[in-house]
Amino acid sequence: MSRLDVEVIVVGAGVMGLATARSLARNGREVALIEQFGLGHTRGSSHGGSRIFRLSYPDATWVRLAQAALALWHELEAEGETLVERHGSLDLGDWEANRDALAASGIEFEVLGGGAIARRFPLELARGETGLFQADGGIVRADAALRALHSSAIASGAQVLEGTRVTSMQPDDAGVTVAGAGVALRADAVVVTAGAWARGLLEPLGVALEAEPTRETVSYFELATDEPVPSLIDFAEGAGPGQLGYALLAPGIGLKAGIHHTGPATDPDEVGAPDETIAGRTADWVAKRFRGASPLTRRETCLYTNTADESFVVERHGRIVVGSACSGHGFKFAPVVGERLAALATS
Numbered sequence: 194m195s196r197l198d199v200e201v202i203v204v205g206a207g208v209m210g211l212a213t214a215r216s217l218a219r220n221g222r223e224v225a226l227i228e229q230f231g232l233g234h235t236r237g238s239s240h241g242g243s244r245i246f247r248l249s250y251p252d253a254t255w256v257r258l259a260q261a262a263l264a265l266w267h268e269l270e271a272e273g274e275t276l277v278e279r280h281g282s283l284d285l286g287d288w289e290a291n292r293d294a295l296a297a298s299g300i301e302f303e304v305l306g307g308g309a310i311a312r313r314f315p316l317e318l319a320r321g322e323t324g325l326f327q328a329d330g331g332i333v334r335a336d337a338a339l340r341a342l343h344s345s346a347i348a349s350g351a352q353v354l355e356g357t358r359v360t361s362m363q364p365d366d367a368g369v370t371v372a373g374a375g376v377a378l379r380a381d382a383v384v385v386t387a388g389a390w391a392r393g394l395l396e397p398l399g400v401a402l403e404a405e406p407t408r409e410t411v412s413y414f415e416l417a418t419d420e421p422v423p424s425l426i427d428f429a430e431g432a433g434p435g436q437l438g439y440a441l442l443a444p445g446i447g448l449k450a451g452i453h454h455t456g457p458a459t460d461p462d463e464v465g466a467p468d469e470t471i472a473g474r475t476a477d478w479v480a481k482r483f484r485g486a487s488p489l490t491r492r493e494t495c496l497y498t499n500t501a502d503e504s505f506v507v508e509r510h511g512r513i514v515v516g517s518a519c520s521g522h523g524f525k526f527a528p529v530v531g532e533r534l535a536a537l538a539t540s
Contacts (some may be wrong), residue, residue: 195255199223199352201538202371202380204359204394205387206232207239208335209516211342212531213384218349225378226351227371229358233339236464238388238496240335241411243442243449244524245424247282247330251290256298258526265528269341276338280421280442282330283310285322286428292325302327303355308352315420322429330424332346332441333525334499340366342527359387362398364512382516382538389461390497391517400510404518407497409456410471412450417485422448430481438478450479450485453521457498467492497521505530509537516521 200312203214213286230236246266248259255481266277284291295302303326310326318324347353357373362383371378385391389406396402416422427438431446436452443469445448455471498518505523506515507530516534522528 197225197352197376198379199225200228200381201384202369203376203386204371205385205390206353206355207237207388208339208342208527209337209388209519209530209534210384210386212527213386213516213534214351215342215349215351216531217379217538218351218482220535220539222535224347224351225380226353226361226459227357227373227378228353228355231355231425232343232353234335235493236461238338238498238519239524241331241449241493242334242336242444242446242496243441244275244335245282245330245333245439245526247326247327247424247426248334249282249284249291249295249302249325249330249426250296253294254299256294257299258529260298262526262529263403265532269528272345275281276334276341278331278334278442279329280331281352281423282327282426283314283423284325284426284428285318285430288325288428291311291440298331300327301380314422314424315416315418316425316482317484326423330431332424334444335524338527349515359394362394362513364398367514379398382512382514384516384534384538386516386534388517389498391498391515395513395515398510398513400515402506402515403433404498404500404506404515406458406459406461407454407456407499408465408496409451409454409521410467410475411451411493411495412472412475413443413446413447413489413491414450414479414483416447416483417487427478427482430478438475438482440479440483446491447477447489448483450475452478454497459496461496463475463495467494507533507537509540514538
């Protein structure tokens with residue numbers, strides 16, 4: 194069994210783990226990032242071509258966090274390719290709190306009537322509907338972001354161990370020993386960014402993570418035109434009472450869409466498959482909202498790790514730092530959350 198000693202170990206190389214490892218390495222820390230699968234795998238929460246980026250949230254705290262993340266995404270872009278595409282974000286339905294939070298944060302927005310929205314975008318609204326448009330929203334090119342974070346972390350000195358599943362973490366007064374298949378590592382602190390697998394890793398240490406993994410279904414659609422499409426959050430026409438529909442551009446494919454928080458509780462070690470019922474409800478919603486959109490056969494799953502109030506867990510328990518869960522809306526915040534986790538690990 195090989196042995197590696199570093200200052201900080203990060204367990205889980207999704208977007209949060211990569212961002213944390215990059216931040217640590219850029220600050221001169223010796224860091225090892227451990228991933229049970231391969232980088233960019235499709236079993237967790239960070240895969241795919243795009244994720245929504247938006248400043249529009251119903252609470253100014255989230256708005257400011259998104260602003261901080263956007264600045265850090267631009268900093269990462271300076272090292273290589275474009276990662277954030279600004280197509281705007283559009284909120285339909287109950288958007289008043291979002292408007293107030295944007296206004297309190299000094300961010301420009303537009304309140305548009307249904308006719309104006311239909312003229313600007315290939316969208317259909319009912320008579321009397323209005324929407325909240327914010328021009329800085331759009332997408333993060335997710336696959337490209339993972340590659341950029343990985344390259345930057347490696348260039349800064351981080352070590353990455355793929356195909357290595359962590360089987361135990363044993364903290365003591367002097368540090369933490371992390372064991373996996375054929376390897377043992379020793380560090381001053383460990384950051385757990387393992388998403389849906391985090392709860393199982395933390396329970397033996399007496400750290401309770403109040404988060405429930407679910408397996409969500411994502412569907413893809415072909416758009417009828419090349420007109421710009423904002424990232425859409427629809428509180429009005431989800432797929433049922435209290436449900437939220439979302440859609441965003443999928444580079445090279447068309448449109449990506451789903452119904453937020455409709456997936457069943459799941460065991461992350463199961464491979465799982467898309468839920469055809471949810472896919473059908475998504476297709477019905479997209480047909481109502483997007484002119485000329487047609488469903489593709491492409492569907493996939495994505496794991497959410499959900500807290501009751503959709504907040505993130507960013508906290509330290511002795512030598513263990515917890516960086517989960519993100520409740521299905523964390524990708525956009527990864528650079529700033531990574532900095533905060535790195536600071537906790539070295540405080």
